Amino acid sequence: MAEKQIKPWVKQLLELGPTLAFFLLYLRIKDDTFTYGATEYSGFIVATVAFVPILLVAMAVLWHLTGKLSRMQIFTAFMVIFFGALTAWFNDERFFKMKTSIVYGTFAGLLGIGLLRGRSYLEFVMGEFLPMEHEGWMILTRRLCGLFVGLAVANEIIWRTMSDTTWVTIETFGFPIVLFLFLWMQIVGLQRYLIEDKEEG
Known part of the structure; x- marks a missing residue:
């Protein structure tokens, strides 16, 4: 559909x-x-x-x-x-707090498996919407994989050492903002790998 x-x-x-x-x-x-x-x-x-x-x-x-x-x-x-x-x-509220770590860890694992196989699963999923050279996709995938690992570790540290209110606030606003800013910076930084539509006459 x-x-x-x-x-x-x-x-x-x-x-x-x-x-x-x-x-x-x-x-x-x-x-x-x-x-x-x-x-x-x-x-x-x-x-x-x-x-x-x-x-x-x-x-x-x-x-x-x-x-x-x-x-x-x-x-x-x-x-x-x-x-x-x-x-x-x-x-037990710990289950819901660990969910975030598992989600980010799963994303990192999937991207990492693709990288070990010399592939970018991001390119497979998003290539149609963001035309970019393969090298650019591999760079973005490596960086995003690292970010997801970092977010998973950060979530574990935050919920284990900080208050519920702090965790809920970071979960609601902090992590999404970090992910948005990271992706925006990557798109700007990887401009040279973007493929522009060109009409060949």
């Missing part, structure tokens, strides 16, 4: 809205304790559980409007559901 075009702000709202909703909900109930079935749950746990249906609804709307979901979106949703369920079942 061909992807339908929607307004960019609508797409951004559906992609980023659930995470922002989690952040705001956490701030609202972070100091509260909730009792269900004689078991006490922290505000963090409740916000995590609420995040799952919010994300699924946003993804369903995005799929309805565009007719398509990326592999990364589907993988991320699976990880959120899986680790959100573990967090609720064991009443």
Whole structure:
């Protein structure tokens, strides 16, 4: 099915809205304790559980409007559901915090496997949307692989040594901003590898 075009702000709202909703909900109930079935749950746990249906609804709307979901979106949703369920079942917030490390680590592992085979899986996935020479894709893949490793390690350090509020804030804003700025810098720095459409007469 061909992807339908929607307004960019609508797409951004559906992609980023659930995470922002989690952040705001956490701030609202972070100091509260909730009792269900004689078991006490922290505000963090409740916000995590609420995040799952919010994300699924946003993804369903995005799929309805565009007719398509990326592999990364589907993988991320699976990880959120899986680790959100573990967090609720064991009443242990560490599962949800580790999810971020596992996601970044998985991305780094997949890109690393491709590099060991002399290939860029980024080029395979994104080459149609960003025409660039193979050498440029290999450079970008190596750098992005390193970034994902760094983000995974940083997440482990942050959630193990800092407060829940600090982790939630960095998870919501810090990591996405770092990833955005990194990609922007790479696109600017790799301009010489971009392939421009040329009409040959």
